[in-house]
Amino acid sequence: xxxxRNILRVNLTKGTCANEPLNMDWAQKYLGQRGLATKYLVxxxxxxxxxxxxxxxxxxxxxxxxxxxxxxxxxxxxxxxxALTGAIACSNSGGYFGNEMKNAGYxxxxxxxxxxxxxxxxxxxxxxxxxxxxxxxxxxxxxxxEGIKAKHQDPQIRVASIGISGEVGVKFACIVNDMHxxxxxxxxxxxxxxxxxxxxxxxxxxxxxxxxxEKFFAATAAGKAVLSENPxxxxxxxxxxxxxLMNVINESGALPTRNSTEVQFEGANSISAEAMAEARxxxxxxxxLTTAACFGCTIGCGRISTVERSHYTVAERPEYQIASGGLExxxxxxxxxxTGVDDINALTFANFICNEQGFDPxxxxxxxxxxxxxxxxxxxxxxxTGGIELKFGSAKALTDLAELTGKGEGFGAExxxxxxxxxxKYGKPELSMAVKGQEFPAYxxxxxxxxxxxxxxxxxxxCHLRSYTVSSEIxxxxxxxxxxxxxxxxxxxxxxxxxTGAVDSSGLCLxxxxxxxxDDIAPQIDAACEGDWTAERLVEVGxxxxxxxxxxxxxxxxxxxxxTLPKRLLKDxxxxxxxxxxxxxxxxxxxxxxxLRGWTADGVPSNETLERVAL
Amino acid sequence: MLKxxxxxxxxxTGCLQCELACSYENEGVFNPSKSRIKVFNFHxxxxxxxxxxxxxxxxxxxxxxxxxAISVDAETGAKVVSDAACVGCKVCTIACPFGTIxxxxxxxxxxxxxxxxxxxxCVSACPTDAITYVDANWTGIDKMRNWAAKTDSGSQAEA
Numbered sequence: 001x002x003x004x005r006n007i008l009r010v011n012l013t014k015g016t017c018a019n020e021p022l023n024m025d026w027a028q029k030y031l032g033q034r035g036l037a038t039k040y041l042v043x044x045x046x047x048x049x050x051x052x053x054x055x056x057x058x059x060x061x062x063x064x065x066x067x068x069x070x071x072x073x074x075x076x077x078x079x080x081x082x083a084l085t086g087a088i089a090c091s092n093s094g095g096y097f098g099n100e101m102k103n104a105g106y107x108x109x110x111x112x113x114x115x116x117x118x119x120x121x122x123x124x125x126x127x128x129x130x131x132x133x134x135x136x137x138x139x140x141x142x143x144x145x146e147g148i149k150a151k152h153q154d155p156q157i158r159v160a161s162i163g164i165s166g167e168v169g170v171k172f173a174c175i176v177n178d179m180h181x182x183x184x185x186x187x188x189x190x191x192x193x194x195x196x197x198x199x200x201x202x203x204x205x206x207x208x209x210x211x212x213x214e215k216f217f218a219a220t221a222a223g224k225a226v227l228s229e230n231p232x233x234x235x236x237x238x239x240x241x242x243x244x245l246m247n248v249i250n251e252s253g254a255l256p257t258r259n260s261t262e263v264q265f266e267g268a269n270s271i272s273a274e275a276m277a278e279a280r281x282x283x284x285x286x287x288x289l290t291t292a293a294c295f296g297c298t299i300g301c302g303r304i305s306t307v308e309r310s311h312y313t314v315a316e317r318p319e320y321q322i323a324s325g326g327l328e329x330x331x332x333x334x335x336x337x338x339t340g341v342d343d344i345n346a347l348t349f350a351n352f353i354c355n356e357q358g359f360d361p362x363x364x365x366x367x368x369x370x371x372x373x374x375x376x377x378x379x380x381x382x383x384x385t386g387g388i389e390l391k392f393g394s395a396k397a398l399t400d401l402a403e404l405t406g407k408g409e410g411f412g413a414e415x416x417x418x419x420x421x422x423x424x425k426y427g428k429p430e431l432s433m434a435v436k437g438q439e440f441p442a443y444x445x446x447x448x449x450x451x452x453x454x455x456x457x458x459x460x461x462x463c464h465l466r467s468y469t470v471s472s473e474i475x476x477x478x479x480x481x482x483x484x485x486x487x488x489x490x491x492x493x494x495x496x497x498x499x500t501g502a503v504d505s506s507g508l509c510l511x512x513x514x515x516x517x518x519d520d521i522a523p524q525i526d527a528a529c530e531g532d533w534t535a536e537r538l539v540e541v542g543x544x545x546x547x548x549x550x551x552x553x554x555x556x557x558x559x560x561x562x563x564t565l566p567k568r569l570l571k572d573x574x575x576x577x578x579x580x581x582x583x584x585x586x587x588x589x590x591x592x593x594x595x596l597r598g599w600t601a602d603g604v605p606s607n608e609t610l611e612r613v614a615l
Numbered sequence: 616m617l618k619x620x621x622x623x624x625x626x627x628t629g630c631l632q633c634e635l636a637c638s639y640e641n642e643g644v645f646n647p648s649k650s651r652i653k654v655f656n657f658h659x660x661x662x663x664x665x666x667x668x669x670x671x672x673x674x675x676x677x678x679x680x681x682x683x684a685i686s687v688d689a690e691t692g693a694k695v696v697s698d699a700a701c702v703g704c705k706v707c708t709i710a711c712p713f714g715t716i717x718x719x720x721x722x723x724x725x726x727x728x729x730x731x732x733x734x735x736x737c738v739s740a741c742p743t744d745a746i747t748y749v750d751a752n753w754t755g756i757d758k759m760r761n762w763a764a765k766t767d768s769g770s771q772a773e774a
Binding site: 067068069071096099103156179180203204205206207208209210213224228289290291292293294295296297298300302304305306322323324 | 628629630631632635636638639642643644645646647648649658659660661662663721740742743
């Protein structure tokens with residue numbers, strides 16, 4: 001129940017698709033999705049594998065709740081060794097694809113090897129086959145999704161695909177499903193491209209069952225009531241989307257600006273939720289067209305927007321005079337504040353290109369920001385950029401580079417390396433605002449101390465979605481802590497990491513945790529799944545998953561020395577705002593964190609700890 | 616009082632909770648592909664539109680059925696398919712101008728909305744009130760009220 005108890009194993013080298021039963025002992029230990037797929041990856045691959053080698057595997061995984069009526073229960077994740085980072089990667093996506101996969105009867109799809117020629121995986125319930133994708137290779141995610149639906153004469157097929165960026169090896173390529181939802185970070189799309197797998201297309205009609213329907217309906221109804229009554233999930237996110245944060249974070253002096261040279265952006269209001277809803281001067285309409293929910297979601301934070309038709313990006317190009325997903329906060333920050341661009345139409349257009357060609361707007365925008373700093377300081381010039389005047393604040397440079405990066409052409413191919421490789425190439429590694437090769441997102445850790453430890457210790461490289469202490473430090477959820485203080489943050493980060501590990505393994509969206517604690521989530525899992533699932537047991541699962549990922553990274557060659565931040569955040573104090581004069585105090589937090597985790601002073605889980613978490 | 620489903624696409628977020636509820640009520644599993652109500656997503660226009668049977672008074676499906684498998688539920692006015700009588704000929708699916716009665720290959724019968732016997736599960740599942748179950752004689756009452764409010768404030772503004 002809840003689990004389909006079934007895995008599809010696809011070997012691209014041999015061209016085979018075979019079913020096998022899910023290991024239910026592991027399901028009881030790792031729940032599903034992020035945790036369970038990581039267990040499979042750890043058992044089946046060498047952590048030292050080249051991410052782009054056929055020996056790396058890529059696992060698409062649902063959680064036990066995926067496909068049920070629990071609010072937000074449509075998630076799936078892609079677990080692999082990340083092309084951007086060389087670390088464990090786990091990218092989570094919404095939309096409708098996860099439900100379709102579960103309804104076709106699969107908890108996981110394990111993809112192995114490499115196809116000789118481009119193929120796509122086509123699944124109709126228990127029928128799975130690899131089909132020729134030559135018609136779609138060299139086209140966008142949008143054309144691929146529409147093309148596959150048209151070819152099979154079935155508009156109800158759900159598609160997850162890579163765009164050209166994933167084919168040509170842009171290191172932060174995504175897997176895009178349902179036109180604008182993405183397994184976005186760490187280059188999971190790059191891994192998919194390296195396997196010559198263009199898309200996974202699914203039509204599922206088998207249905208999803210739960211263990212105790214009566215208890216499940218009661219628990220999910222109670223959960224939905226909590227979400228609708230909560231000010232963040234019931235009002236803020238539905239009304240403004242994640243962009244509700246733009247002005248809040250800027251006022252907190254925590255909006256990394258122009259490659260983190262500053263912590264507040266004078267153009268923040270122009271790229272905020274409020275700006276998206278404002279009538280444009282030209283046509284009197286707002287960029288924001290409507291809100292959109294993912295499968296099963298009763299919050300509905302998604303935004304659907306348009307670019308003003310007279311804007312230079314779309315004026316001559318009717319194919320972009322359409323609606324698509326965005327802007328979300330992280331993308332708006334990366335494309336905007338990180339580059340100093342305050343033209344909301346340019347940001348919306350660049351975000352469309354990220355959706356269309358499948359690449360991560362966070363890593364893209366942050367890398368453009370780093371390149372802009374190198375351009376302004378004379379490290380690179382028009383010669384390297386191919387004539388693009390790469391100044392901070394240039395909307396034209398941003399949108400031109402989005403199009404070039406989407407296709408891996410010109411200087412876009414260099415942006416596609418990600419900031420770490422790009423800055424190293426030009427002898428300025430310190431200008432890459434990244435941890436373990438992954439660009440950090442939209443919170444400056446000088447002003448939100450916990451986020452520094454979050455980025456430094458995140459197993460998939462810098463990321464806000466591994467321990468979103470912004471909740472506590474800025475929003476006061478579940479209780480307010482001082483964002484400028486580092487005391488107590490080690491424990492806070494650890495608690496968020498463990499809870500998140502459980503949520504990411506369940507099929508639910510992390511955004512529910514603005515309102516839900518594990519006490520709200522446990523009864524839903526308990527009613528759906530065999531076994532007794534309490535909040536305490538979910539924390540155990542989360543801690544186990546965290547240590548499992550950590551051990552993978554250690555075996556891949558990472559050490560405690562990689563748990564660090566760019567020097568800028570440790571040495572150059574915030575110039576303005578509430579945290580003026582502060583740097584991130586990682587050095588104070590990290591030893592305490594290791595100790596709380598039961599890790600050695602070098603950041604290695606001790607034998608006792610591994611035993612305690614049953615690894 | 617006869618009631619009918621009222622759909623307001625402007626309020627729909629595309630979450631498919633209606634499809635989940637409908638499929639569970641009718642199939643005993645969460646299975647949107649077997650839902651009697653469907654939400655259509657017009658991506659490039661940013662529109663989500665739920666659609667299902669409107670329970671025509673003079674129903675094409677009912678008239679077309681050669682074995683009288685479709686009858687009227689006297690209490691709700693719903694046109695209801697009898698699985699015992701349905702032979703799966705699909706003539707009703709051709710007759711219906713709206714496409715809201717469909718063949719279900721796994722049962723060999725047709726399926727359509729039956730208003731859940733007067734307690735439509737899509738309505739209680741919808742988190743945004745995009746689907747409501749209202750007085751059949753006054754399905755326009757909310758729109759009337761909204762326009763009445765605008766008309767009234769207009770006249771006050773002039774005065």
